[in-house]
Amino acid sequence: MTDARLAELIGRLPNLRLLTEPGDLEHYGRDWTRRWTPAPLAIALPASIDEVQAIIRWANAHHVAIVPSGGRTGLSGGAVAAQGELVLSLERMNRVMAFDAVDRTLTVQSGITLQAVHDASHAHGLIYPVDFAARGSCSIGGNIATNAGGIRVIRYGNTREWIAGLKVIAGNGELLELNRGLIKNSSGYDLRQLMIGSEGTLGVVVEATLRLTDPPPPSQVMLLALPDMDALMQVFAVFREKLSLQAFEFFTDVAQRHVLAHGAQRAIDGDYPYYVVTEFDAIDEQAMEAALAAFEHCVEQGWASDGVIAQSEAQAAALWRLREGITESLAPHRPYKNDISVRIAAVPAFLQEMQELLAREYPHFDVVWFGHIGDGNLHINVLKPDALADAEFISQCEHVTKLLAETLHRHGGSISAEHGIGLVKRAYLESTRSAAEIALMRGVRQVFDPNGVLNPGKLF
């Protein structure tokens, strides 16, 4: 440990846990993307807000780049440290600090996992309703950094809706206590909102006050097979009108082929172009009758070809597996992934255009689409053909991103629905945000982080 800057940091914080072993540098230096070779200066594991603040001040004094680090489950390279940065891991700051029964808030340190937040909420008979598959590994700080969404957005919105307050060390080293749990607070710019989704470029979230809510009523799960995208939109309209939806997820026949090959159980005989897994409130017989009536109406109109309603919790889980198992079933094919959004009404035209474009330009690619129709959020996975060399595949996928970005721009969409821009999508930010917006974002970043120590090179 001969680096003079690190020696000075240890002088400031003799009790700071600091890792410099090669295995640690590799482990903490990368996220779920695998495109960059980790090369951090060191890993700092602070145990208190004071330590985080001292690290940021040290970074400003020595112009050391900092990579704030949560569960590193990100898919955009936002937590990658490949340029000699200090990784600031919040993983030791993972405690529940307070529960307030009157305000229904849970205050947690930012390194806590989403799963631990769920557990702590359930212990009080309430829920924190943001949820997605990485729940066991991702941290709430990371969720805030990307305004994470997930599978219940149609009912509960994104992370943003559930943040009542944030403690942050800004890039300039100041401790900010933003909004402090208030419901109404019209006292100038809501810097809390600015921090949410800023990917660790404006400040390091050290503590968050989360809103909790009542558990949802009993629900029912249905799988539908659909003839085409227009039918899918019609079914969505009917179900949203007639039922209280908790989730409305679609996937294609190609996706089902992979998930079935990976061990999931077929629930509908025959093959159909599109499938939907939907979950909705089923409080009583009346709600169930409404669901069946909605389904029958869709069948009569030719919008639904077949359907299954879960008869047990086990069957509900089996139906959900058809959707939730897709990512895992694709993993062996080392897919190129992207996560984009358009307005709901723009989904069919956008999807058709992209499907035609990909079929024409890359007929050899196996392309898997799935996602959250109710949020206009589509996930695309392109599987690597066995015959194609890695480098060639990556290069072709880079071109797929370019096609996606151009098409999204025309449809008014976003190149990142919920994963963030990070390193992976930096070159495509202009497809979603105008030059004027990016110039303002640069200015804002300069205000919060005048020495550019926080996650340099990420986002823009």
Add this chain to the structure above:
Amino acid sequence: MTDARLAELIGRLPNLRLLTEPGDLEHYGRDWTRRWTPAPLAIALPASIDEVQAIIRWANAHHVAIVPSGGRTGLSGGAVAAQGELVLSLERMNRVMAFDAVDRTLTVQSGITLQAVHDASHAHGLIYPVDFAARGSCSIGGNIATNAGGIRVIRYGNTREWIAGLKVIAGNGELLELNRGLIKNSSGYDLRQLMIGSEGTLGVVVEATLRLTDPPPPSQVMLLALPDMDALMQVFAVFREKLSLQAFEFFTDVAQRHVLAHGAQRAIDGDYPYYVVTEFDAIDEQAMEAALAAFEHCVEQGWASDGVIAQSEAQAAALWRLREGITESLAPHRPYKNDISVRIAAVPAFLQEMQELLAREYPHFDVVWFGHIGDGNLHINVLKPDALADAEFISQCEHVTKLLAETLHRHGGSISAEHGIGLVKRAYLESTRSAAEIALMRGVRQVFDPNGVLNPGKLF
């Protein structure tokens, strides 16, 4: 019209409607506060985004201060033009631009009234759920500028939750199209959120895409009489747990005295320190039984002294009038008003401390409290004693604000829950926001409005 700057503006925009008559200057130069003498340079009434952009560019070229202006129903002086500013009124830009049935959004020009938004939403079988008494006069642009709340926040949140996209002319003259109606969009800083609640200091909102939702189920209205503040919090806890609340509003015996004297009908015999008007979902008999059981439980525990449940729509309206009629009933007394918030759990201690403080320092003041318990939002009204001269009353009330600010600071509250800071609360911003936060806000403002043309002197 000899002002050279105005002549140049007319040269740029020959068709711009521009008013300079004294009556117009007075009408458009002030809001519902009456503390400043209007003295604008002129009133511009643009009819298009292009005209607004040209005006902002002209203002930058000539360093003319602009006061963006909606319905001017604000209570913080945010729309006051008393320093030779150009008032930029959006009142001619008041059209509905588009309705999207799939995305359930309504796109409107920012000068439209809240009432017109409600009407347009109802025409499509949906609602825009933000609502408050100034609905017929206030504009959606003004609502966005202060992140307006109102009487349904406990169910639907503030204006912020319902803004899917904004078109804005930033202070630097750039047209920004922020978020464009997307539900998920993690592509850098959410400048839309920064704009909401910025009181016309960062940009002028010219168009907004609003989310709509289903109308609420049938509801029921109940009036409760309560012995003390602790009981009120207990009743709130029980009702929130057992019912699906749409509103939970409290007022004091002093407030009731005024509203009864103003023509409202007494619904509960006898006098009690606190009253609550609550509205909740009442879909079926079961919901009504739950409401009655919750009420009886509160009576048994000694938390509720008496109660009335509306037996008709007319009675529901009569019960609501006891709460909604307060402001009008106080108007003849020319009250000093303030609008503050604390966390819900902090309401009883804060309120008790303020009541004791005011009783000690200003025993001659008639102080009326009412507000939204579920939001931690309290409105204080101090009535001018007849014997007190105007100037002396204003001076004493300025000191009340100081006491409020100090007490709020200790309880972690906000000096402005939903009215904004404007001119009225500028001196007290430090009670809610730290020096570090205010420094960052100044920096952000400088980025958006480098020449300081937008609402100078407002907010900070």
